[in-house]
Amino acid sequence: MSSVVQGFNPRTGEPFGDGVPKTSDSEVDRIASAAAAAFGPWSSLPATERADVLDSLADALDASSELLITTADTETALGVPRLTVELKRTTNQIRLFGEVLREGSYVEATLDTANPDIIPPRPVLRRVLRPLGPVAVFSASNFPFAFSVAGGDTASALASGCPVVVKAHSAHPRTSVETARVVASVLPEGVFGIVYGTESGRALVQHPAIKAAGFTGSTGGGRALFDLAQGRPDPIPFYGELGSVNPTVILPGAATPDIAAGFAQSLTMGVGQFCTNPGLVFAPASIVSALGEAVAASGGGAMLNERMCDSYRASTDALAASDLVTVVSTGTKPDEAWAVEPRLFTVPLETFRDNLEKLTEEHFGPAGIVVTYSDPADLVDVLRRLPGTLTGTVHAAPSDHEAAGVIAEALRHIAGRLIFNAWPTGVAVAWGQHHGGPWPATTNPLHTSVGATSIRRWIAPVTYQSWPDELLPPELQDANPLNIPRRIDGVLGTH
Amino acid sequence: MSSVVQGFNPRTGEPFGDGVPKTSDSEVDRIASAAAAAFGPWSSLPATERADVLDSLADALDASSELLITTADTETALGVPRLTVELKRTTNQIRLFGEVLREGSYVEATLDTANPDIIPPRPVLRRVLRPLGPVAVFSASNFPFAFSVAGGDTASALASGCPVVVKAHSAHPRTSVETARVVASVLPEGVFGIVYGTESGRALVQHPAIKAAGFTGSTGGGRALFDLAQGRPDPIPFYGELGSVNPTVILPGAATPDIAAGFAQSLTMGVGQFCTNPGLVFAPASIVSALGEAVAASGGGAMLNERMCDSYRASTDALAASDLVTVVSTGTKPDEAWAVEPRLFTVPLETFRDNLEKLTEEHFGPAGIVVTYSDPADLVDVLRRLPGTLTGTVHAAPSDHEAAGVIAEALRHIAGRLIFNAWPTGVAVAWGQHHGGPWPATTNPLHTSVGATSIRRWIAPVTYQSWPDELLPPELQDANPLNIPRRIDGVLGTH
Numbered sequence: 004m005s006s007v008v009q010g011f012n013p014r015t016g017e018p019f020g021d022g023v024p025k026t027s028d029s030e031v032d033r034i035a036s037a038a039a040a041a042f043g044p045w046s047s048l049p050a051t052e053r054a055d056v057l058d059s060l061a062d063a064l065d066a067s068s069e070l071l072i073t074t075a076d077t078e079t080a081l082g083v084p085r086l087t088v089e090l091k092r093t094t095n096q097i098r099l100f101g102e103v104l105r106e107g108s109y110v111e112a113t114l115d116t117a118n119p120d121i122i123p124p125r126p127v128l129r130r131v132l133r134p135l136g137p138v139a140v141f142s143a144s145n146f147p148f149a150f151s152v153a154g155g156d157t158a159s160a161l162a163s164g165c166p167v168v169v170k171a172h173s174a175h176p177r178t179s180v181e182t183a184r185v186v187a188s189v190l191p192e193g194v195f196g197i198v199y200g201t202e203s204g205r206a207l208v209q210h211p212a213i214k215a216a217g218f219t220g221s222t223g224g225g226r227a228l229f230d231l232a233q234g235r236p237d238p239i240p241f242y243g244e245l246g247s248v249n250p251t252v253i254l255p256g257a258a259t260p261d262i263a264a265g266f267a268q269s270l271t272m273g274v275g276q277f278c279t280n281p282g283l284v285f286a287p288a289s290i291v292s293a294l295g296e297a298v299a300a301s302g303g304g305a306m307l308n309e310r311m312c313d314s315y316r317a318s319t320d321a322l323a324a325s326d327l328v329t330v331v332s333t334g335t336k337p338d339e340a341w342a343v344e345p346r347l348f349t350v351p352l353e354t355f356r357d358n359l360e361k362l363t364e365e366h367f368g369p370a371g372i373v374v375t376y377s378d379p380a381d382l383v384d385v386l387r388r389l390p391g392t393l394t395g396t397v398h399a400a401p402s403d404h405e406a407a408g409v410i411a412e413a414l415r416h417i418a419g420r421l422i423f424n425a426w427p428t429g430v431a432v433a434w435g436q437h438h439g440g441p442w443p444a445t446t447n448p449l450h451t452s453v454g455a456t457s458i459r460r461w462i463a464p465v466t467y468q469s470w471p472d473e474l475l476p477p478e479l480q481d482a483n484p485l486n487i488p489r490r491i492d493g494v495l496g497t498h
Numbered sequence: 499m500s501s502v503v504q505g506f507n508p509r510t511g512e513p514f515g516d517g518v519p520k521t522s523d524s525e526v527d528r529i530a531s532a533a534a535a536a537f538g539p540w541s542s543l544p545a546t547e548r549a550d551v552l553d554s555l556a557d558a559l560d561a562s563s564e565l566l567i568t569t570a571d572t573e574t575a576l577g578v579p580r581l582t583v584e585l586k587r588t589t590n591q592i593r594l595f596g597e598v599l600r601e602g603s604y605v606e607a608t609l610d611t612a613n614p615d616i617i618p619p620r621p622v623l624r625r626v627l628r629p630l631g632p633v634a635v636f637s638a639s640n641f642p643f644a645f646s647v648a649g650g651d652t653a654s655a656l657a658s659g660c661p662v663v664v665k666a667h668s669a670h671p672r673t674s675v676e677t678a679r680v681v682a683s684v685l686p687e688g689v690f691g692i693v694y695g696t697e698s699g700r701a702l703v704q705h706p707a708i709k710a711a712g713f714t715g716s717t718g719g720g721r722a723l724f725d726l727a728q729g730r731p732d733p734i735p736f737y738g739e740l741g742s743v744n745p746t747v748i749l750p751g752a753a754t755p756d757i758a759a760g761f762a763q764s765l766t767m768g769v770g771q772f773c774t775n776p777g778l779v780f781a782p783a784s785i786v787s788a789l790g791e792a793v794a795a796s797g798g799g800a801m802l803n804e805r806m807c808d809s810y811r812a813s814t815d816a817l818a819a820s821d822l823v824t825v826v827s828t829g830t831k832p833d834e835a836w837a838v839e840p841r842l843f844t845v846p847l848e849t850f851r852d853n854l855e856k857l858t859e860e861h862f863g864p865a866g867i868v869v870t871y872s873d874p875a876d877l878v879d880v881l882r883r884l885p886g887t888l889t890g891t892v893h894a895a896p897s898d899h900e901a902a903g904v905i906a907e908a909l910r911h912i913a914g915r916l917i918f919n920a921w922p923t924g925v926a927v928a929w930g931q932h933h934g935g936p937w938p939a940t941t942n943p944l945h946t947s948v949g950a951t952s953i954r955r956w957i958a959p960v961t962y963q964s965w966p967d968e969l970l971p972p973e974l975q976d977a978n979p980l981n982i983p984r985r986i987d988g989v990l991g992t993h
Contacts (some may be wrong), residue, residue, distance in 0.1 A: 091617040108990055111951075113930040122586040126920065128930035130951075132908060135943065214690050214936075232729040237886075237937040240944065391732075415628060415960050422963040425621065434988045435623035437606040437961035441709075442732040447956040448630065450734065455988070456606075456625075456959070463943040464951070466909050466932035468917040474903050488990045493929045493950070495603055495983045495990060 008176045013080040013305035013312075016340030017083050020074075023176040025200030028116035031207055031466045034196035038137035038166035039212040041193030046134045046164035049477075050485075051112075051190040059164060060189045061094035061101075064153060065077045071178065075147040078175040080305040080339070081273060086148070093148040094156055096432045096453075097251075100162035103455050107487030110462070112478045114491045122155060126469045129479040132462035134164035135240075136214030139207045141228065142305045143219035144174040145276040151175070152197065153180040155432075155453055157215035160305070160414050162192070163461040168196040168213070170204040172220075208232050215461060218243040219452065222443045224363075229446050242447040242460050246365045246440070247278050247393040250386060250418075252410050253286040254379055256400025257424070260293040266371075267297035269426035271334065271345045275369030276311070279394050279427040282366065285382055291349050295331035299487040303336035303344040303369055312341035315368035319346050327358055328372065334460070345369035352376040356385050364388055379406040386413040391441025391448070392426035394420045419451070503671040503694045508575040508800035508807075511835030515569075518671040526702055528689035533632035533661035534707035536688030541659035544972075545605075545980075549596035552657060555684045556589035556596075559648055562680050566673065570642040573670040575800040575834070576768055581643070588643040591650055591927045591948075595657035598950050602982030605957070607973045609986045617983040621964045624974040627957035629659035630735075631709030634702045636723065639716035639802045640771040646670070647677040648691065650927075650948055651712035651737075656689070658956040663691040663708070665699040667715075669802045682705050700785075703727050704737070710956055714773070714947065717860070717938045724941050737955050738941040739933070742773050742859045742888040744922050745881060747905050747911075748781040749874055751895025752919070755788040762792035764921035766840045768830065769799040770864030771806075774889050774922040777861065780877055783870040786844050790826035798831035798839040798864055800945030807836035810863035814841050821974040822853055823867065840864035847871040849884045857884055874901040881908040886936025886943070889915045889922035912936060914946070 007022025017482035026034075046054075064071070079086075079295055094269070103109050113130040138160040143150035150156070152169050162169045171179035174415045176199065196206055208216050208231050216239060218225050224245035253262060269281050279289045286294070306312040315485050323330050327350060334345030348371070355362050355374045362372060376382055386395075395414030399407040414421055419440030430438050436454030439445045445452075467475055477484050488497050502517025521529075533594040540548075555564070559566070567581045574581075600603050608625040612761055633655040638645035645651070647664050666674035671694065678692040693702055703711050703726050711734065713720050719739035727736035748757060764776050776877045801807040818825050822845060829840035843866070850857050850869045857867060871877055881890075890909030902918070909916055914935030925933050931949030935942045940947075945955050962970055972979050983992050 089619055095617055099747060102988065108987060112950075114932040115926075115928045120960075122583055123924055123926055125926040125928050128926060128928050130930040130932050136911075192821055229733070230728075233725075233733075238724070238941060239727075239937075240942060333825055404966065405968065407966075411965075411969060418972065420961045421965065423965045423969075425964050429618055431610075431620040431623060433610045433620050433623050434960055435610040435625040437625050437959040439959065440957075442734075446733060447735060449954075451959060456608075459944075461937075463697060464914065464932040464934065464946060466915045466930060468915060469920050470906075470916060470918045471899065471902075474899065474906060474918075490929060493597065493601060 010078045010176045012077050013307060013341045014339040016309065019077050020177040022096050023103040023117060023143055023180055023199050024282065026198035027204040028206050031198055031203050031210065034136060034198060034404040035207065037193035038168050038196055041191060042136050042165045045166055045191065045194045049109065050104040053164065053198060054163060055102040056217045057097050057101045057158065058187065060186060061097040063185050063189050064090065064094050064439065073183055075175060075178040075180050078178050079147050079307055085273060089146060089148045092432065095159045096149070097153070099160050099432055099455060099459065103179060103458060104162055107485055109458055110478050112487060112489040114479065116492055126467055128466055129470065129475060130466045131466050131476055131478050133299040133465050134462055136165060136166045138167050138461055139213045139216040139222065140167055141167045141204060141218040141306050142169060142172040144172050147178045147272065150219045151178050153186050155457055160217070160461045163458050165461045166194045168198060168207060168306065170207055171197055171199050171496040182242055204228065209235055213239065215240040216242065217452065217460065222246040225446065228314060234236065240460065241446055242450050242452065244278065245443045245445065247440070247444045248363050248389060249279055249281050249394045250282045250389055251284045251396040251398070252382060253284060253290060254397065254399040254403035254406050254413060256402040257398035258287045258290040263293040263297035266294055267301045267428055269387055269428045270298065270371050271301045271303065271369040272428050274306055274343065275345065276307060276359050276367065277428045279430060281396060282371050284371060284373045284375050285376055290363060291331060291373050291375060294373055295347055296455065298345050299332040300335050301334040301345050303334055303342055304337040304410055305341045306343055306368060309341055312343055312368060315343050315366060315370070318366045319370050321364070327354055327362065343368055347371050347373065349373040349375060352381060352385065359388055367447050379410060383409060383413045386410065387416060391439050391444040392418045393444045394418055394422060396422040396427050398424055413467060417486045419444060503668050503690065505573045506803065508802060508836040509571050509834040511553050511804065513708050514572050515672040518675055518694050521693035521703050526693055526698050526705065529663055529693060529706040530632060530702065530707040532688040533663050533691055536661045536686060537631050540661055540689045545602065547598040548657060548659065551684065552592050552596045552653065555648070555681060558591040558680050558684050559585065559589050566676055569676050570670060570673040572803055573673050573866040574642050580768060584641060584643045586775050587927065588648060591644070592616065592653045594927055594950060595653050595953065598603040598953060599684045602980055604953055605973050607982060607984040609783055609974065609984060611987055623963055624965065624970060625959050625961040625962055626971055628960050629661060629957055631973055632707050633660045633956055634708045634711040635662055635664045636699060636711065636715065636795065637667040637674065639667050642670045642673045645714045648681050649951055654952040655712070658953050660956045661689045663693060664669065665701060665702055666692055692764045699723065700726060704730055708734065709900060710735040710945065712955065713739070717741040718858050720941065735955065736941055737945050739773060739947050740938045740940065742774050742935065742939045743778045743858050743860060743884060744774055744887055745884055746776045746779045746891040746893070747877060748779060748785060749892065749894040749898035749901050750782055750895040750967040751780045753785040757893060758788040758792035760921055762796045765866050766796045766798065766864040767923050769838065770840065771799055771802060771862065772923045774925060776859035777866045777921050778858065779866060779868045780871055781868050786868050786870060789868055789894045790842050793829050793840050793842040794827040795885060796838055796840050797830040798829055799990045800834040800836045801838055801863060804836055806862060807838055810838050810861060812864050813861045817843060817861070822849055822857065826868065828887060838863055842866050842868065844868040844870060847876060847880065854883055869914070874905060878904060878908045881905065882911060886910050886939040887913050888912055888933060888935050888939045891917040891922050893919055913925060914939060
């Protein structure tokens with residue numbers, strides 16, 4: 004076993020930069036304990052002051068963009084244009100949480116007046132959400148910024164008042180080191196820490212000081228950490244975003260050749276290494292050849308690491324060799340060490356239905372299966388049987404609206420986000436975003452890892468009963484000194 | 499193994515009424531499948547129509563109050579006055595959820611307009627909370643109405659649009675049968691089911707049709723079911739309310755003899771069989787004799803079942819025999835089969851601190867430990883080390899206010915509800931209530947089993963992206979036809 008986490012250049016397969024020492028158990032303990040010590044002061048800062056710190060963090064990351072993007076491009080081969088957008092998305096996300104803190108309704112301040120005449124009698128009750136404590140964040144491979152060291156889990160947890168200890172992903176150790184350097188330079192001592200190596204992650208999620216965890220990655224890796232978190236003497240909330248098949252239904256009226264280019268672009272974006280990659284398409288047979296031509300004209304690229312590359316090749320080769328599906332087309336690939344090419348398969352609905360488990364295995368990368376159908380009504384039962392998924396997409400012409408309603412009703416039981424006449428890749432950072440879904444899309448269908456409400460994962464209610472006004476948190480005091488939206492005797496407002 | 503669940507009269511120890519057949523695995527499967535079939539229609543009912551059904555349910559239970567209360571009194575020995583209040587509390591709770599549905603903000607409707615100029619670009623996003631699917635509810639022994647067949651878990655899940663399958667508690671099978679008869683007479687076919695026997699509960703929580711579970715009971719029983727729920731191929735949310743030590747701090751200015759009567763009443767209410775029983779009191783030594791006199795003057799009663807009675811006697815005998823604590827006083831008990839007497843112990847803070855784990859074991863029943871201290875500042879570290887608890891209470895005079903603030907800051911990390919100059923028993927049903935807390939008070943610190951927000955446990959977000967207005971749920975349509983509070987571009991209001 005190596006004592007360092009070594010980064011590589013996926014275009015050449017060569018090591019990149021110095022390896023980063025794996026974090027020992029005693030170092031994990033020291034970092035988690037420092038986070039616990041920092042929890043009191045950080046969580047006691049007024050929310051608007053935490054918002055100012057988040058703005059500074061966003062500015063500092065933007066100021067280091069050149070180094071961060073260059074490093075990440077070498078380690079991930081995702082390309083400078085994509086990484087430039089991803090870093091901007093990451094800093095905008097941090098700033099959104101500043102907005103959330105300043106608006107203030109995220110604490111759900113709720114005030115009830117007394118009513119001695121009901122059963123049971125009601126004393127004065129005041130409820131507010133408070134941060135849980137130090138949070139462990141497990142970085143993803145495929146978003147070296149947006150779902151990594153300074154990504155959405157980290158930003159939302161810091162915003163809530165929780166210190167964060169990140170477990171860096173082994174696919175981009177140098178990017179993690181550089182990002183962590185920026186984060187640590189802005190945040191107070193102990194509020195942010197980082198650990199390296201698989202074993203450090205296992206120690207972290209079981210550490211008594213850690214009160215919740217966030218994860219983005221594979222179903223296998225996520226399940227293993229979920230099991231450790233739930234197996235603790237004191238189980239903790241574990242928010243994992245795992246695998247997702249992202250079904251897309253192309254209804255008959257929308258099944259025209261001009262849809263094909265958008266599909267191929269979404270399927271192959273970032274070498275298909277998106278959790279919202281539309282790898283499973285239900286379409287009339289008439290459109291298969293157009294989809295195939297678009298994929299044939301598309302290019303692949305180097306995958307994030309050698310294991311993913313090998314795994315994609317093995318699993319798509321096995322699929323191609325099986326007698327269940329037909330190969331439609333194959334795209335091109337650059338001459339790079341860990342490069343793969345897009346692949347498209349097709350299967351009739353009846354065969355898919357009879358082999359649903361096998362044919363819904365995720366092939367992480369730019370591979371898609373087109374399931375051909377004749378009547379949209381036949382899709383309802385199959386869609387309801389799909390595993391939980393982050394997204395479900397419908398392409399429809401005006402003539403398809405009735406069918407679209409039926410398909411949406413089936414999809415909403417299995418998917419966290421329903422998309423109309425667009426493609427699922429590209430996850431906006433907004434108040435109304437939901438990036439989640441039933442198992443195995445996530446480990447907890449109530450929560451999202453993107454958007455304003457992702458902060459809800461790290462805060463829990465406390466109710467103050469008959470408490471003197473001057474001893475209450477400001478969010479709950481009579482005068483509403485923070486001027487935040489509150490609910491009083493059941494009525495929402497700014498009072 | 500008996501094939502029936504047999505009820506008993508705790509006052510006589512004799513069997514009561516016919517045993518209720520244990521539910522077989524195939525019956526559990528049939529009932530859970532019926533709940534799954536009922537999910538579509540029940541969740542599609544407009545919320546205001548579900549509210550009307552809940553009102554009818556409350557009325558029907560009130561109309562059957564005589565039979566329900568008489569049956570429950572025989573099976574639980576909790577007494578007609580208490581059970582009359584508890585049933586009224588239960589029906590008022592059901593009606594509160596009608597209010598919650600009519601007010602409408604519980605779905606957190608959130609609308610974002612498009613903004614193509616930000617990174618990443620934002621399409622039109624509309625987020626709403628939708629019910630998860632059939633819910634398993636595990637009844638408690640100590641509240642045959644409020645936390646049982648038609649209790650808060652059932653009411654909140656039905657309100658959310660989820661069908662419910664209850665696992666009846668073995669301490670009151672006949673009460674469960676009679677309550678279930680009323681519930682089933684009001685609700686549509688399949689929306690409500692009930693199963694009997696320990697094995698049926700294990701089958702239920704692992705059934706593929708069940709999408710979430712609620713539980714109120716012991717730490718051991720809750721942990722076993724939690725582990726089954728998390729060990730499923732598809733883990734489901736499991737909301738358990740388990741054990742709670744409910745620390746009370748009597749600050750020096752409040753340490754006067756007139757506090758003692760309130761303490762003894764709260765400690766012995768319902769024979770101490772309350773999850774918010776104040777069994778752990780931190781007080782100046784000067785007040786111990788007054789507390790002891792009040793407990794000596796108090797009466798015990800018959801416990802809910804023989805096992806609890808035996809367990810209380812054994813655990814308090816062992817405590818009395820240990821050299822860690824001193825017996826302060828013992829109350830009286832009626833001459834009934836499973837009756838126990840209140841017991842009060844005392845221990846100095848230093849001894850308590852050194853034996854914290856042993857001395858915070860829950861003695862379910864009317865037993866209390868007074869931990870004597872000299873300086874309130876010495877309490878902070880000890881309070882922070884206590885296990886998670888539903889409540890934390892402070893008794894303070896005006897001269898204690900500074901100390902009260904320090905104590906509250908320590909308590910809010912371990913307790914879900916903080917109470918000032920009152921006792922923790924009695925949990926109001928309100929918008930601002932929180933009946934939860936860190937492990938082992940509950941399995942998930944983010945949620946409550948009492949109050950308006952308990953509905954949040956059974957609903958999860960779905961976001962509609964670029965979706966045609968006429969195909970959206972009414973909560974999200976442009977015209978806001980339900981006239982509910984919504985958030986638009988980050989701003990809460992009724993628009």
